Amino acid sequence: MQKLKTDSGRPRILVVDDEAAILRFLKSALPCEEYSLHFAENGHAALAAAAAARPDLILLDLGLPDLDGVEVIRRIREWSPLPIIVLSVRDREDDKVAALDAGADDYLVKPFGVAELQARIRVVLRRSLQQAPEPxxxxxxxxxxxxxxxxxxxxxxxxxxxxxxxxxxxxxxxxxxxxxxxxxxxxxxxxxxxxxxxxxxxxxxxxxxxxxxxxxxxxxxxxxxxxxxxxxxx
Missing domain, CATH: 1.10.10.10 (Winged helix-like DNA-binding domain superfamily/Winged helix DNA-binding domain)
Incomplete structure (x- = not known):
């Protein structure tokens, strides 16, 4: 299967989660030869990293220690359309609707399989890379x-x-x-x-x-x- 490429050669993914087990899982699920991973463990760090690292995609947990993930989505959407996939243990319909209404592109409930995660990432990145570049x-x-x-x-x-x-x-x-x-x-x-x-x-x-x-x-x-x-x- 052909790999998706950005200007840097590998899609840059910002992972926002404070659970060490999830971070270890994502590091193994998203190999470094295919993706360039950046990490943030709370909402304020995520907002700063989104501006500084200029990622192609954000994988965002909702249960962060300082800001709720939905608020992080809202703040990012004030200045950027960059793709956001929510990874959360919250499986209630109203949680999903709130995140999607705030501007998330997709929502995946934990636990999830590696193949499904990679497929969701490919779909979101493909859609993003097909969009016309900003002027x-x-x-x-x-x-x-x-x-x-x-x-x-x-x-x-x-x-x-x-x-x-x-x-x-x-x-x-x-x-x-x-x-x-x-x-x-x-x-x-x-x-x-x-x-x-x-x-x-x-x-x-x-x-x-x-x-x-x-x-x-x-x-x-x-x-x-x-x-x-x-x-x-x-």
């Missing part, structure tokens, strides 16, 4: 590659925090259009932050320090006084 936006010297989560200016890569990247990505997807403070806060931080304009101002200032040639005179992100912000059209 690359260019604004003068600024380039935003959404597929690779990479931002450069004049060919030099700029290191952004996940929140700074989410903010820039939102503006890039609406280039030339004004986004209000409330719209940005809800999309990047969630509904609970809809009135927290100071949070947006601080993050915007940090982002401009990194991407603008002269932060005090922005050429890329334009302020619409009293309304919001817009990214200059390409």
């Amino acid at each position: 690359v936006y260019r604004f003068d010297e600024l380039e935003i590659d959404l597929q690779r989560r990479k931002v450069t200016r004049g060919g030099t890569e700029i290191q952004l925090t996940p929140t700074e990247y989410d903010l820039l990505r939102l503006l890039a997807n609406h280039a030339g259009l004004v986004l209000t403070h409330g719209q940005i806060l809800k999309q990047v931080w969630g509904n609970a932050y809809a009135d927290q304009q100071n949070v947006l101002r601080v993050t915007m200032s940090n982002l401009r320090q990194k991407i603008e040639p002269v932060p005090s005179r922005p050429r890329y992100i334009i302020t619409e006084l009293g309304v919001g912000y817009r990214l200059k059209s390409a």
Whole structure:
């Protein structure tokens, strides 16, 4: 059977589970010559790893020690469509529905067989790899590659925090259009932050320090006084 390939040669899989027995099982079920495995043992580590490791697939347990797996799915879906397969002992219908409604691509109840797991992974990866890649936006010297989560200016890569990247990505997807403070806060931080304009101002200032040639005179992100912000059209 032909192996699925990504740009790195092997699909990158982020395994999120705090049970040592499951981690040992998955290491043996997913051989290193076929998959590149990364691991996280709690929800916050999973969110950080999803942004840093840029996996092709996440295998996610719901019963994590800090965040419920459904909340992890929701947070990832705020910025990424990357495939998520839930691996959980929860076999109730409402648990499955909650995870799928939050954005999971598939749900597998523990215990499960190696062959079934590998088949589910192949199906989800095949579907993901067939999707059109996310675009690359260019604004003068600024380039935003959404597929690779990479931002450069004049060919030099700029290191952004996940929140700074989410903010820039939102503006890039609406280039030339004004986004209000409330719209940005809800999309990047969630509904609970809809009135927290100071949070947006601080993050915007940090982002401009990194991407603008002269932060005090922005050429890329334009302020619409009293309304919001817009990214200059390409």
